[in-house]
Amino acid sequence: MKSIPNQPLSTKKFIVPPGLIKSIKEFEIHLDIGQNSPIMICGPSGVGKSLFLHIYKKLVREKYGSDCRIETVNCSHFSGDLARSELFGHIQGAFTGAVKKKTGWLKRADKGILVLEEIGDLPKATQACLLTFVETGTFHKVGSTVTERADVQIVAATNREADLRTDFRHRFFPFYVPPLYKRRQDILYYLAYLMPQLIPALNPWEITVLLAYNWPDNVREVERTGTLLMSKKQPDTEDTCLELWENAFDLADSEIFALPAANAAMQNAKLAQTGLCAIDYEAAPIQGYRAFQLYNELNNAGIDADYLEKLLNRYHIGLALNNETRPFSDFNPDDFHTAISVNQRFDVALCPPVKSFTAAYQGIEAFTNLFWSLIHANTNLLDIRNTPFNIPFYPINRFFKTSSRNIALFNAISAYISKNKKKGLKPPDEPHIYDLSYAELMKHYLESLLERTRGNQAEAARRAEMNYSTFRLKLKKFNVI
Numbered sequence: 001m002k003s004i005p006n007q008p009l010s011t012k013k014f015i016v017p018p019g020l021i022k023s024i025k026e027f028e029i030h031l032d033i034g035q036n037s038p039i040m041i042c043g044p045s046g047v048g049k050s051l052f053l054h055i056y057k058k059l060v061r062e063k064y065g066s067d068c069r070i071e072t073v074n075c076s077h078f079s080g081d082l083a084r085s086e087l088f089g090h091i092q093g094a095f096t097g098a099v100k101k102k103t104g105w106l107k108r109a110d111k112g113i114l115v116l117e118e119i120g121d122l123p124k125a126t127q128a129c130l131l132t133f134v135e136t137g138t139f140h141k142v143g144s145t146v147t148e149r150a151d152v153q154i155v156a157a158t159n160r161e162a163d164l165r166t167d168f169r170h171r172f173f174p175f176y177v178p179p180l181y182k183r184r185q186d187i188l189y190y191l192a193y194l195m196p197q198l199i200p201a202l203n204p205w206e207i208t209v210l211l212a213y214n215w216p217d218n219v220r221e222v223e224r225t226g227t228l229l230m231s232k233k234q235p236d237t238e239d240t241c242l243e244l245w246e247n248a249f250d251l252a253d254s255e256i257f258a259l260p261a262a263n264a265a266m267q268n269a270k271l272a273q274t275g276l277c278a279i280d281y282e283a284a285p286i287q288g289y290r291a292f293q294l295y296n297e298l299n300n301a302g303i304d305a306d307y308l309e310k311l312l313n314r315y316h317i318g319l320a321l322n323n324e325t326r327p328f329s330d331f332n333p334d335d336f337h338t339a340i341s342v343n344q345r346f347d348v349a350l351c352p353p354v355k356s357f358t359a360a361y362q363g364i365e366a367f368t369n370l371f372w373s374l375i376h377a378n379t380n381l382l383d384i385r386n387t388p389f390n391i392p393f394y395p396i397n398r399f400f401k402t403s404s405r406n407i408a409l410f411n412a413i414s415a416y417i418s419k420n421k422k423k424g425l426k427p428p429d430e431p432h433i434y435d436l437s438y439a440e441l442m443k444h445y446l447e448s449l450l451e452r453t454r455g456n457q458a459e460a461a462r463r464a465e466m467n468y469s470t471f472r473l474k475l476k477k478f479n480v481i
Contacts, residue, residue, distance in 0.1 A: 012342065012349035014051045015193050019183030021350070027052055027175055031059060034173040038134055040119070041157040043177035046220035049157045051348070052177060053115060056155055058346050060113055069112025073105050076118040083126045085142050088133075094143025106139060110150045120160030127168045130154075134171050180222070181214040182376045185361035189351045190219055193340075195226045196333030203325050204318030205291040211317070211364045212291075212381035290382040295319035296448060303412045306452070306463065308370075311400055311409075315363025316356055321445045324465040328356055366399035370410060372417050384417060443478040450480070 016024065031039065039056070041049045053072075060068055078086050081095060089104030105114060116122075122130070133139045134154060138147050161169060180187060187210055192199050202210075206229075215221050298305040298319075309320045316327030331354070339352035368375045371384050400406045449460040461471035475481045 012347070014054055014346075014348040015190070015351060016051070016343070016348050017183075017186035017189035017193075017351045018353055019178075019186040019189075020048065020051075023178055024052075024055060024346075027055065028059065030173070030175045031056070036153060037173040038154045038156070038171060040161075040169075040172035040174045041155070041177060042161045042174050043159060044179050044216070044218060045159045046218035047159075047177045047179050048219060049159070049177055050117075052175070053117070053155070053157055054348070055346050057113075057115070062345070069109060070115065071105055071109040071112065072115040072117065074117045076121040079121070080123060081142065083122055084129060087126065087130065088139050088141050090142035091144045094141070098143070101141075104139075104141065106133060106150045106152055107148065109152045111152075113153045113155060116154060116156040118158060118160075119156035120158035120163045124165055127165045131165070131168045131171060179215070179378075180218045181378050184211050184364060184375065185357060187211060187215070187222055188354070188357040188360065190222045191226045192331070192333075192336055192354070192357075193349070193351060194223055195230045196331075196336055198226060198230045199328045199331045199333075200326060202328055203322055204313055204316060204327055205321060207327065207360050208291050208312070208317040208319060208364070208367070209382065211360060212367075214378050214380055290380065291319045292321045292445065294382055294384065295321075296444075298413075298416070299448065299452070301416050303416060304409060307405065307409060308413075311406070312363055312367065315366060316360045317363040317367070321442075322465055327360070331356065362399065369396070369399060370413050372414070385420075439478055442474070443480055446475055446478055446480045 041052050041056075043049050057070055060070060073086065075083065084090075085094075085098075085102060085104065087104050087106055089102045089107060090098050092098060092101045129139065133150075133152075137151065138149050140147060156172060158164070161174075188199070188207075191210075217224075295305050295309070298308065305319065309318050312318050313325075313327075318325075336352065336354070341350045341352070342348070343350055364381065365375050367373075368377075368381055371381075373381055373384070375381070396402060396406055396410050446460075446464075449464055450457065453459040453463065457471065457475070458468055461468045464471060466474070472481075
């Protein structure tokens, strides 16, 4: 594999994957309907609110010209009385340290636009003062009794809408940026844009786990995880993808913490082998082994997981631990770069649609259909314990050709889910990373292959998509024979 570039393909600050194009069109309509009402762009952390603020500014310049004044303030940079002073200004002597009068952001933005980023960080008292301004157009500087006026259009953004005063929140015309779990197809586009050389290195079960995860930190989390994946996908490294998912991918969303004393020695010994710093494992939500874990659970329940694997592989995804197949091997970073277009109106990079990415997303749709789940659910789709009862039913032939074997598989999975739901499944007892070593995972996998093929090593090698000699070496390496 060629060395992986550290820089994205385009120099544009903002990227628009296919799943966001519709939202941008809706945002423009939203602004037309709202007209001069205060606008609030809402969404969880890392979802792309800054992209919509950027588009808003472009639309304002388009409508009012380049001379329109736009001031931007990040409300997380100040708190308490300082927040009031920054927004409304203060008179000399209003408080300790107020040695001279100050003009606030509202007055500076007069006859223009004031963009308030992270508005949810404002103290409730400041929100009340700002609400008065929104409703009347008047305000008082801190320490002053003189009523002042300003003609300002306010646009806000927050990931903490629940922290706003109810009356204040209701005064704004909200627009909600869809989180990644509602547009899972975009995950592959972000990775392709940021780390294009990573895409051809992904195998089916990695693609499944990437698309099934709900990404609570959205694009920022994708970028961190992709960086860790990329750092492990090095040439001439044996079984790199499994080592990654054991040692690094599970740690993608963690911060560096001091470990509990009881586990510190064990965990740090494990980390010493990876070169990573001490990590709080319980803070890492992405379990790379979940696909393989589900694959084994289905086999143990008497379900033909191998046949299911073949069906899913048609969509470039899978559950079986397969490090050989690369569904996106034909992905060409140069072609992807060439196909990226720039929207001159908004000055953003538009990702071209990729057929193989669309197929993988359809595969996740097929997977959720089989397992009674919803593709837009805010959950890890591989955790079938979270499967709801009352969801829309989609015919199996929407994804798979209707056949007696397909229907039998569908019925077997349905019966399995229904049976376990009636038992009242407890939350999954996930093993810690240090409880499930690479060697243990590989040994379990190889043993299960031999068990299903009744000891026929040639057939087991075929199912693992390895040549026979390589398979034999792995059997010896992991003490299976």
